[in-house]
Amino acid sequence: xxxxxxxxxxxxxxxxxxxxxxxxxxxxxxxxxxxxxxxxxxxxxxxxxxxxxxxxxxxxxxxxxxxxxxxxxxxxxxxxxxxxxxxxxxxxxxxxxxxxxxxxxxxxxxxxxxxxxxxxxxxxxxxxxxxxxxxxxxxxxxxxxxxxxxxxxxxxxxxxxxxxxxxxxxxxxxxxxxxxxxxxxxxxxxxxxxxxxxxxxxxxxxxxxxx
Numbered sequence: 001x002x003x004x005x006x007x008x009x010x011x012x013x014x015x016x017x018x019x020x021x022x023x024x025x026x027x028x029x030x031x032x033x034x035x036x037x038x039x040x041x042x043x044x045x046x047x048x049x050x051x052x053x054x055x056x057x058x059x060x061x062x063x064x065x066x067x068x069x070x071x072x073x074x075x076x077x078x079x080x081x082x083x084x085x086x087x088x089x090x091x092x093x094x095x096x097x098x099x100x101x102x103x104x105x106x107x108x109x110x111x112x113x114x115x116x117x118x119x120x121x122x123x124x125x126x127x128x129x130x131x132x133x134x135x136x137x138x139x140x141x142x143x144x145x146x147x148x149x150x151x152x153x154x155x156x157x158x159x160x161x162x163x164x165x166x167x168x169x170x171x172x173x174x175x176x177x178x179x180x181x182x183x184x185x186x187x188x189x190x191x192x193x194x195x196x197x198x199x200x201x202x203x204x205x206x207x208x209x210x211x
Contacts (some may be wrong), residue, residue, distance in 0.1 A: 057079045079126040086134035099139035104192070106144065108185070114144040115184040118151030122158040142198045147188030 007143065052060045102110045121128050128149070136145050165173050 020067035041206070075124075075126050078123060079130075082123070082127045082130040086130035089131065089134040090138060093135075093138060095139045098135060102135060102144040104141040104143070104163035106141075110144045111147045111185045111188040114140070114147040114188065115151040115155070118148035118184065119155040119157055120154055121156070128152050136198070139191070142194075142196075143188035143192035145198075146191035149186040150187045154183055 009198060049061065052064060056063075063137055073174060100106065106113075111135075118128075121131060135148070138208055160177075171187075
């Protein structure tokens with residue numbers, strides 16, 4: 001009996017039982033950290049609401065809420081379509097290809113591709129930022145993301161055709177493009193030199209995996 005008890009309490013069996021019990025126990029859910037940006041937005045919202053109530057009364061609060069509701073109804077369809085597009089990018093585009101073409105080792109080619117893509121993306125921020133987040137989560141590095149966003153802000157073809165060219169004329173558009181066409185790539189190069197990590201939520205392993 002003593003020998004059987006010694007065998008049953010051997011270190012290897014004890015370690016195996018402890019590991020099995022530890023691995024089978026459910027892990028507690030991680031608490032979501034409140035980011036500094038979210039805290040700032042909430043504080044700004046509270047301060048703005050208090051200021052509006054003090055200066056305009058409750059009528060001002062209701063006018064602000066009505067305007068917000070109208071704006072939400074206006075941009076919600078585009079936001080939904082943009083989020084669907086971002087999900088399709090996650091599923092259809094292999095992450096290995098995104099990392100190869102837009103990752104940290106893509107060099108000038110990745111910055112140029114990101115700049116061209118940013119200039120071609122139409123619409124406002126509700127269209128561009130979900131796509132920016134999708135390619136970032138798929139493997140694009142900080143330089144490519146900065147180049148994409150900078151090109152969208154400076155070289156967006158849709159804004160040039162619809163607003164800038166009719167209102168400012170061809171000469172102004174030509175001068176501005178010549179002066180700013182290299183800025184997205186330059187911004188991407190500078191971003192890659194800044195030693196800060198890029199922390200974006202990664203999708204599940206089954207998403208975006210090529211068969």
